Amino acid sequence: AQSVTQPDIHITVSEGASLELRCNYSYGATPYLFWYVQSPGQGLQLLLKYFSGDTLVQGIKGFEAEFKRSQSSFNLRKPSVHWSDAAEYFCAVGASTPLVFGKGTRLSVIA
Amino acid sequence: EAGVAQSPRYKIIEKRQSVAFWCNPISGHATLYWYQQILGQGPKLLIQFQNNGVVDDSQLPKDRFSAERLKGVDSTLKIQPAKLEDSAVYLCASSLPPRGSFNTEAFFGQGTRLTVV
Numbered sequence: 001a002q003s004v005t006q007p008d009i010h011i012t013v014s015e016g017a018s019l020e021l022r023c024n025y026s027y028g029a030t031p032y033l034f035w036y037v038q039s040p041g042q043g044l045q046l047l048l049k050y051f052s053g054d055t056l057v058q059g060i061k062g063f064e065a066e067f068k069r070s071q072s073s074f075n076l077r078k079p080s081v082h083w084s085d086a087a088e089y090f091c092a093v094g095a096s097t098p099l100v101f102g103k104g105t106r107l108s109v110i111a
Numbered sequence: 112e113a114g115v116a117q118s119p120r121y122k123i124i125e126k127r128q129s130v131a132f133w134c135n136p137i138s139g140h141a142t143l144y145w146y147q148q149i150l151g152q153g154p155k156l157l158i159q160f161q162n163n164g165v166v167d168d169s170q171l172p173k174d175r176f177s178a179e180r181l182k183g184v185d186s187t188l189k190i191q192p193a194k195l196e197d198s199a200v201y202l203c204a205s206s207l208p209p210r211g212s213f214n215t216e217a218f219f220g221q222g223t224r225l226t227v228v
Contacts, residue, residue, distance in 0.1 A: 044154070044202070046218075101154045102153050
């Protein structure tokens with residue numbers, strides 16, 4: 001069965017510092033991988049997605065993610081975090097099936 | 112392009128009452144999903160429609176939840192009777208691909224926050 005694990009429930013970073021959010025997946029076929037962001041009281045907004053090809057994908061708001069098949073991972077990175085990045089981040093996997101989401105990582109940004 | 116519209120945004124009901132949520136997907140999107148997001152967790156799929164037919168409702172608690180998508184456009188999700196554990200955000204999403212195709216991207220509405228007291 002497909003599943004997504006986000007090991008970090010809550011991460012706090014200083015504004016301007018780099019960020020990496022971890023995501024590990026289990027999927028029986030070639031996965032499609034997604035990162036979504038959710039601000040309080042809002043729906044989910046797609047940051048980036050991976051289907052095939054270059055394993056380093058660029059997204060909106062300066063985010064990128066790297067697909068590593070050997071590690072079943074799809075970690076999200078940003079070189080310099082802004083206070084407005086504080087939100088909940090969800091990794092998801094799916095291809096011909098509906099998306100399965102991880103439990104999310106809450107990002108707090110301090111001055 | 113208009114996004115996925117949901118209403119109401121917030122709803123408070125007493126247990127054993129009924130409630131309904133409405134979703135209008137992005138125009139032309141064949142696939143519609145209802146997800147339940149309990150506080151502190153990721154969204155969990157309740158039901159998937161392809162046009163006006165149900166593709167997957169394996170995780171829908173059918174003794175109390177029902178959903179329909181008339182004419183393959185708008186959808187409603189109903190809970191009757193509600194339980195305390197139904198308190199959650201109910202997210203509607205839509206995507207373009209028809210059945211048998213691969214997910215490209217699901218677009219989400221802002222959700223309906225349900226509180227059952």
